[in-house]
Structure formats: structure tokens, C-alpha cells
Amino acid sequence: MISIFFRTAVALFIVLPWIGPAGAAPVERPNVIIIFADDLGWGDLSCQGHPTIATPNLDRMASEGQRWTDFYSAASVCTPSRAALMTGRLPIRSGMCAETPRVLVANSPTGLPHSEITLAEALKEVGYATMCIGKWHLGRPAEFLPKSQGFDEYFGLPYSNDMGRFKKIPRRGKDGEPDYRACRVPLIRGDEVIEPATDQRQLTKRYTEESLRFIKTHKDEPFFLYLAHTMPHVPLFRSEKFVDHSRRGRYGDVVEEIDDGVGQILDTLRQLKLDKKTLVVFTSDNGPWLVFKEHGGSAGPLRDGKGGTFEGGMREPAVFWWPNTLAPGIVRDMGSTLDLFPTCVKLCGAQLPDDRQIDGVDISPALLGTGKSPRETMFFYRAEKLYAVRHGAYKAHFFTRPSYGKDAMTEYEHDPPLLYDLGQDPGEKYNIAAKHPEVIAQIKRIAEQHLKGVVPVENQLEKGYRLKKRRAVKTVPVKKPIPDRE
Numbered sequence: 001m002i003s004i005f006f007r008t009a010v011a012l013f014i015v016l017p018w019i020g021p022a023g024a025a026p027v028e029r030p031n032v033i034i035i036f037a038d039d040l041g042w043g044d045l046s047c048q049g050h051p052t053i054a055t056p057n058l059d060r061m062a063s064e065g066q067r068w069t070d071f072y073s074a075a076s077v078c079t080p081s082r083a084a085l086m087t088g089r090l091p092i093r094s095g096m097c098a099e100t101p102r103v104l105v106a107n108s109p110t111g112l113p114h115s116e117i118t119l120a121e122a123l124k125e126v127g128y129a130t131m132c133i134g135k136w137h138l139g140r141p142a143e144f145l146p147k148s149q150g151f152d153e154y155f156g157l158p159y160s161n162d163m164g165r166f167k168k169i170p171r172r173g174k175d176g177e178p179d180y181r182a183c184r185v186p187l188i189r190g191d192e193v194i195e196p197a198t199d200q201r202q203l204t205k206r207y208t209e210e211s212l213r214f215i216k217t218h219k220d221e222p223f224f225l226y227l228a229h230t231m232p233h234v235p236l237f238r239s240e241k242f243v244d245h246s247r248r249g250r251y252g253d254v255v256e257e258i259d260d261g262v263g264q265i266l267d268t269l270r271q272l273k274l275d276k277k278t279l280v281v282f283t284s285d286n287g288p289w290l291v292f293k294e295h296g297g298s299a300g301p302l303r304d305g306k307g308g309t310f311e312g313g314m315r316e317p318a319v320f321w322w323p324n325t326l327a328p329g330i331v332r333d334m335g336s337t338l339d340l341f342p343t344c345v346k347l348c349g350a351q352l353p354d355d356r357q358i359d360g361v362d363i364s365p366a367l368l369g370t371g372k373s374p375r376e377t378m379f380f381y382r383a384e385k386l387y388a389v390r391h392g393a394y395k396a397h398f399f400t401r402p403s404y405g406k407d408a409m410t411e412y413e414h415d416p417p418l419l420y421d422l423g424q425d426p427g428e429k430y431n432i433a434a435k436h437p438e439v440i441a442q443i444k445r446i447a448e449q450h451l452k453g454v455v456p457v458e459n460q461l462e463k464g465y466r467l468k469k470r471r472a473v474k475t476v477p478v479k480k481p482i483p484d485r486e
């Protein structure tokens, strides 16, 4: 009797790794598609309230799935943000963040260390077909390209689309718009450059076509697709069909072409009857590049943008879609791109490495509607320095620094830290430090505890980087809370 019970229990344990929402049908391990925009602001989708950018496909994806309001990238610039997404670890742990350069440059001789375990490696281990399409920015030399980091296939740009140029052609034409012929960036397939100066106007369209091909080819086996769009990073390019498509101008055209690609991917999943077997995530690597004005995006009500540690730099739009399995709705829990690694590892039946610190948490209870996201704290680093910490609704800034402008080389050290209640004040306008010394004391303890667990590692971004002239950062102590807006 006992043995029958035991065998039944073991059989159930194998067949039903765990139970879906409301004890419904068992959850099969899903295919995973992560769509990662570049420099898209929190406010740049119509479902996030943008008045003149139309994103009907992402809006539908959000209404069928989940839209998270408090979802963060792990850094405010490209390379460290991508390192964190791929590994579930803060970039400080892999050496993938620095002050100069803040990202890998075109001729950087290095990349994400091979000792790191990427999501692609973890999923490949349990039989997933893997592909990276789009912007990589975790190492240009062949030995650091996606195929060396767990991806079976790669098609895309190795770094940002502004990292090469033809000097003879001005970057902007007479109309002030970017000239694609001036932007010399290589398109790579596998490890080989297939177009030394690709026509960036075709990139978004080609990434989508490549995604559809990959999905169709692997429809009968589990797959992981990491689609990291080159856009809407400046310079902005879109294909013919999307020229003057948007009321928001060129930036809107570019976002609407990405949205169209999302629609094609979701339609293809439906046609192949893979929709109920596929988790699709859409988010962005960092906030809008505000210095480019109309060519940069919008963080909506959030303060500042790309490069900074106010909310606009790192809080991103985040949409999750997995029909019949995800509990649809707006999720106001805290989450991060760091969490995608442990969450996908769990959902796909892979192994979480136990020999290293993983900073992500498994947010699957919130996705499946069985519980809340366990994330209560978010750390905001600028390069190797901890600038701010959010715990619950409160965020304390120990340092701040303008993300651009004449004051960009000045770092303000706040004692007491600036304190904002992100529930009452998501725009970080009203410093309430004087009223809540107990909150500051608690966040300081959390920061100290966290920093004790950060072991210095070799910096990868500075390796082989020749500085013409290092500009010194000036640290200015601010003893009293500074006025709310600089």
C-alpha cells in the first residue's frame, strides 16, 4: 500500500513538476522568447500611456498577459544591463561595468567572461535550441560572440549601432536626419561578418524575419530566442513601410516597427499552436536617451533617463505573455531583468548554479498567479559604485549624478541620502529624508549588508581600453538635502 502510494507520488512528481494557477492543468516547460528593446523609455508604449506612439500589438500582448509597473533593468547603460540579463547577476560580479568606458567599445578585446553561466547555456543544457538575434554588446571578438556563450545561432550587430562610421559622409543629411551610409556597423551571422556596413534601415525587419524562421524551424522542440533589437537606440532607422508611420516622428516610426514585429511573432506562435507553450517577455535595457531630444524616448512620469540612477534610467516597460498559464493583469510587484534568469531556469526545468551569487529571484509565483514576486529590494549601481537602493516603496540615493549636460562630471554625495516614496511620488520630486530617519537607517543596513557580499573581480570593460584623456569626476558632498530638481 505504502509502495503504491510512494510510486504514485513519485510519478506525479515527475509528470507534474508543479501546478499552474488555481491548481489547474500541469504546466509544461515553455519555449522562451525575450524581446529586448534598446533605450526604450518607460513611457514609450501606448499601453504605458504614450499619447502619440501606437503599439497595438504590445498593447494586446499586455491585455492578454501581464504588464508590470515596477520592473527594472539592472543598469542604466547597455553592456552591464545585458550582462545582468544573461547571467542573473549584478554586473559588478562579472566585471562588466566601469566608469570609463561605461560599455564595451567597438575594438574592446574582451567580453563577458566564459566563467559566467548564461541563460542560453543553462537552457541548452536541458535540450533547448537557442538563438540570439540583434544587438549583443557582450564582446566583439569571435571568442566572445553569442555562439561562445550558449547560443547555437547568431544574427545581428556585435555592439551599438552608433559605434562605427564612414568619415567621408556626415552623420546627418541636409534635413538633419541620420544618414545610414555614415554608420558603418557590421552584421554578423554565426561568427562571420556578412555585411561590413549593413543598411540599418532594414535591421528591425530582418530581425523579425529571422525570428520567424527560427521559431518555424524549431517548432517541434523547446527553444529559447533572445531577440535584442538594435532600435530605438540612436541613430534611428526604419524600413520604407514605417517612414512617417507615427505621429511621434522618427522615434515613433522605429518603435511602431518593433511593435509590428512583436505582432508577427505572436501571430506566428498562434498559427503554429505554440502560443500556449511559449513565454514571451518584452522589456528594455535602459531608459530613454534624453540628450537626443526628439530622437530619444520618454520615461513618462519618471525622473531622468539612460545613464542615471533615478527611476527613468532603469525602470522599464515589461510585458509577459503566455496564454492560459499566466494570470493576466497589471502587476505592481517589483521585478527585474535579473529575475529572468532564475525564473526561466525554474520554468524550463534547468539547474540554477549553486557555486555563485545569483542576484535575481524567481518571480514565477507572480507570473502564475500563485503568489507575489519575492523581490523587495533593488540596487542601483553606476559603474562599480552603489548609488541608490530601493526597499519596498522607499528609495534612498546615496549619490546622484546628472545623466548628461554641463554638470555630468559632478557626482553629489548625499548625507543624509535623498529619500523618495515611490508610491506617493514615482517622479522622485519630493525628498522626505528629514521625516524618515528610521527608513534611511534600514536602507543603510541593507546597503552595508549587500556590499559585504560583493567581492571585487577583474574589470573587463577597462581591459585594453586606451584613454586619450580621462576626465575627472568631481565628488561634491551635500550635507543637507539639495533642492528637489537640479
Ligand code: MG
Residues within 6 Å of the ligand: 038, 039, 077, 078, 233, 285, 286
Ligand atoms: Mg541601451
